[in-house]
Amino acid sequence: MSNCDLLIIGSGPAAWSCALTARQRGLNVIVAAAQSDSGWLQRAERIDNYPGMPQVSGRELLRVFRQQAENAGAQVIPALARQVSPLGGSFMTLVGNDVIESQAVVLATGAARPRLLPGEEELLGQGVSWCGTCDGMFYRGREVAVLSAWHGGVEEAVFLSGLASRVDYYTLSPHHQMDEPPYVCCEGRPQALSAAEDGRITLSTDKGGRAYDGVFIFRPAVAPDSLVPGLELEGPFIRVDRRMGTNLPRVYACGDCTGHPLQIAKAAGEGNIAAISAAEDIQNT
Ligand SMILES: Cc1cc2nc3c(=O)[nH]c(=O)nc-3n(C[C@H](O)[C@H](O)[C@H](O)COP(=O)(O)OP(=O)(O)OC[C@H]3O[C@@H](n4cnc5c(N)ncnc54)[C@H](O)[C@@H]3O)c2cc1C
Incomplete structure (x- = not known):
């Protein structure tokens, strides 16, 4: 500090x-x-x-x-x-x-x-987070998605990869990626978030949907x-x-x-x- x-x-x-x-x-x-x-x-x-x-x-x-x-x-x-x-x-x-x-x-x-995704504000603190350092610990051994509009998301995704069992990275706006990331780079363009019945968060993209235990969103x-x-x-x-x-x-x-x-x-x-x-x-x- x-x-x-x-x-x-x-x-x-x-x-x-x-x-x-x-x-x-x-x-x-x-x-x-x-x-x-x-x-x-x-x-x-x-x-x-x-x-x-x-x-x-x-x-x-x-x-x-x-x-x-x-x-x-x-x-x-x-x-x-x-x-x-x-x-x-x-x-x-x-x-x-x-x-x-x-x-x-x-x-x-x-x-x-920042333009928020539909569902983002409502689910903030209930599976959706804007801060890996603050909330990453809650997702130890679980599956998370990182949605990022800038290169700051790369560093956060690396940090989360040390905690979560799986990290999927989605791009909100084009930015530089690392060469051999410890996470999975996904193609879909994020469109909305919603609460799934099992307590997870469903991420909808233009390539389909997938549920995660947590969704981290990073913008500049x-x-x-x-x-x-x-x-x-x-x-x-x-x-x-x-x-x-x-x-x-x-x-x-x-x-x-x-x-x-x-x-x-x-x-x-x-x-x-x-x-x-x-x-x-x-x-x-
Ligand atoms: C193409 C273009 C041409 C322009 N031409 C002129 C001109 O000829 N004359 C004129 O007077 N004005 C012009 N403007 C407007 C001018 O750029 C703005 O009025 C001016 O930059 C405002 O300054 P600012 O410090 O308030 O904000 P900004 O210049 O917008 O700076 C804010 C900065 O803070 C950073 N920031 C935001 N949130 C956070 C956070 N949470 N933590 C850390 N950092 C953060 C952002 O990354 C951003 O870089 C132009 C603007 C554009 C886009």
Whole structure:
């Protein structure tokens, strides 16, 4: 377990701007930055409206933002944050396979929303899981399916292969596979999940159905209200006040995840405000 004053979740302009200002305010900062190639800004060939950096590519802009934050002393963990849990006066957050304790949390997760499979949300915690580390032990010696939209699922499937009697791997979106995996790569495209009569979970694909004791699903993003239980939304976005505070004490949000306009300058500005608010609140407690 590691600890810090401020955990920032995200790896776009909002997160790096927040990390930079938080460091300048003297906070000890960890950034949970999922390594996804599908980040919005990485796809932008040319940005013309970010002041001071004309005609820059999205990839280059992100590289410079991140470098500046790291040079200022922000520590980066290249993994997906999966669950933020308040505990006493602090927060415990599962990042990859680590637990990070922090005094405050900033959500800078962007606007991408994972599209769930029919049946997924209803069966979550009842045979369906989003976390191999948390729930893998329940499936020792049993048959599980891994459904993954990114390369992060490969590592989880290897871990589960050490516990389960059989692991079948299904791809939700194309991504790199390992050469000789310890699990079975299956062809069907997952379409829905349902509870079978024997207590197992039936996975339906375009090639037919099969029942499993457990189904693990991995994507490069987590819906904000699944990431932080009790978080208030406004439509698909996180509700914030002018300090970038959410309805939960010492939880802030910035960037595209708080709503329109979905723009880099707005994301960087909100990251700056979130950092200042977090620093004030941490220093006043
Ligand atoms: C093709 C394209 C062109 C664009 N052109 C422009 C332009 O010219 N000018 C402009 O102002 N804007 C432009 N935009 C919009 C701009 O990219 C966004 O407004 C901006 O990137 C938002 O920044 P952000 O930090 O809020 O989120 P993002 O840039 O979306 O970054 C969020 C990051 O957090 C990571 N993340 C998400 N959840 C987690 C988690 N649970 N744990 C760890 N990491 C997580 C994601 O992998 C993602 O990379 C463009 C967007 C696209 C797609």
